[in-house]
Amino acid sequence: MAMGRRERKKAQTRRALSEAALRLFSERGYDGVTVAQIADEADVSIATLFAHVPDGKEALIFDDGAERHVWLVAAVRERPSGQSVLEALRRCLAGRGPFADDLPPELRAKRDLIVGTPALREYSRKLWTAGEGPLAEAIAAESGLDPSDMTVRALARYVLEIPELAGTEADPLGAMNAIFDLLESGWPESRAPAAPTVGPVTAVAEPTASTAESIASAASTAGAAASTAEPVAPVAEPTASTVGPATPTARSARPRTGPAER
Structure with missing residues (x-):
């Protein structure tokens, strides 16, 4: 018209x-x-x-956002047979905004200005997320769920946050694909960080047959040495009955040579 x-x-x-x-x-x-x-x-x-x-x-440099809502909904409803909803949305976003690599110079300059200016980037995000309702309705219709279902609304919101989240990365398209991969596969348990350790743990080696033989031989040698050693008599503590008058100390015996030595 x-x-x-x-x-x-x-x-x-x-x-x-x-x-x-x-x-x-x-x-x-x-x-x-x-x-x-x-x-x-x-x-x-x-x-x-x-x-x-x-x-x-x-x-001022944006439209009212209605156009992007139209082609997001169309991507879901008009996707080829056998294609998932997430794959349709991935392909739809890949050719637009910060993810497109074949933009004409004037649109590329505008895209770079938006990505590099926080106020413009935030307004662009508002335009994206304003399409949550229409996109949730399209996803719900294709999934047999109610548009108010929290999982439907969450999926719509996650997808609409991708341009802002991934658009500022060094590789926006790679970042976008990583997010869609996560949405499709879920969060694996293996991504959980391992429990921290206090310090390095030294592994204790299991004894081998040769080690056991060496230990047994050393023990046998030690036992043999102990059996041949002379016993050491304990030193008895003096008691009252054993203590008597002092005995004069005997002089060293030596031969007498004559009276002069007395």
């Missing part, structure tokens, strides 16, 4: 604002541009700017 004159005028103004904002953001950085400067660049008043874009500065 063709747009009327009023709708065409609104679309032209909206496009002029978006192009002015993108141009100024690229030249000066997002934080270096004001709403007044964007309105002046697009040749409209500030009131007109907010009439077309109520969310203000961060929303």
Whole structure:
């Protein structure tokens, strides 16, 4: 259906604002541009700017997000026979936004600006997650569940968070695939970290046959040595009955040679 004159005028103004904002953001950085400067660049008043874009500065270079909701739902409902819901959504996201590698230069510059600007990235996330309801309904219809089922809502939310979560990685497509792999397979128990150890543990070797023989031989030798040793008589403590008058000490006996030695 063709747009009327009023709708065409609104679309032209909206496009002029978006192009002015993108141009100024690229030249000066997002934080270096004001709403007044964007309105002046697009040749409209500030009131007109907010009439077309109520969310203000961060929303100027985006559409209303409705288009992405349409193709996400279509990806689920129109997927080929035998293809899972998650695989359909993986393929859908892989060719769009931060994951696309064949964008024309102007769209690549816009994508890089969004990824590198926290305020723009957060607004983009809001547009993605606003599609949770329609996507949950599509997943529920294909799964035989109610759209309000927590598992359906959780899956829809997880998928819609992927562009923000993986889009800033060095390899966005690889990060996206890793997340989808996890969603498809679940969290394996082997990913749990091992319990920490206090220090290195030295393994105690099991005794071998040769070791046992050596120990037995050493024990036999020690036993033989003990049996041949002379017994040591215990030293008795003196008692009252054994203590008597002191006996003079005998002089050393030696031959007498004559009177002079007396």
